[in-house]
Amino acid sequence: AQTVTQSQPEMSVQEAETVTLSCTYDTSESDYYLFWYKQPPSRQMILVIRQEAYKQQNATENRFSVNFQKAAKSFSLKISDSQLGDAAMYFCAYRMLYGGATNKLIFGTGTLLAVQP
C-alpha cells in the first residue's frame, strides 16, 4: 500500500525568506502523481503544485518549486520569498497515474507553516 510521510509537524519562516517542507512516500508503482496542497483556516484544500513522476524536470509555480528525488522517494516543497499569506497547513499527497478506480489521493499528516513578519 502507498504511504505518505511528513516528518515536520510545524515549521516557521521569516517573511521574505525561503523555507523547505519535506515529504517522503512509499510505492511500488513507477508512474504516479505527487502534489502539494495548502489548507488555510478557510479549510479549502488548494492545489499548490503537481509533479508527474515520469517527468525528470522539477515542477515550478512562481515562488513554489519542488525537489523530486524519485529513487529516494522524496518530494520536498520550497517556498521562496515567503509571504504572510503563505501561512497555512501544507499537505503532501500521492495519486496513482492512471485514472479509473485508482485515482484517490493519499495524504500525509501535514506541516503547519507559520510566517513571521
Next chain:
Amino acid sequence: DAGVTQSPTHLIKTRGQQVTLRCSPKSGHDTVSWYQQALGQGPQFIFQYYEEEERQRGNFPDRFSGHQFPNYSSELNVNALLLGDSALYLCASSLQGDGYTFGSGTRLTVV
C-alpha cells in the same frame, strides 16, 4: 465562479443519530469524492462517485454511505454516529477523476 459547495458548514449531532452532508460539484465536473479529515490529520479517502455509482471505497464501515444524483451533486450519509466520527468532511469534484477541486468542508461534531 461555481466552485465546490458543501452544506452545512457546521453541525452538531448526538451519538447514535444519522447525518446527511451535501456537495455540489464544480460546474463541468462529473465525479465526486469524499474525504474525512480528523483534527490534526490528513484527509482520508471515504469513497468516490461517478455516473451515480460508487466507483471506489476507502477503509470505512458500511455506516458510511453515499449517493450521486443525475446533476452530479452528492450526499454523504453516516448512520449510528460515534464520537470518533467527529471530523471535517471534505468533498472534491473532478472531471472523470482528474484535476480535483475541493470544497471548504462540513465540520461535524458528535456529542
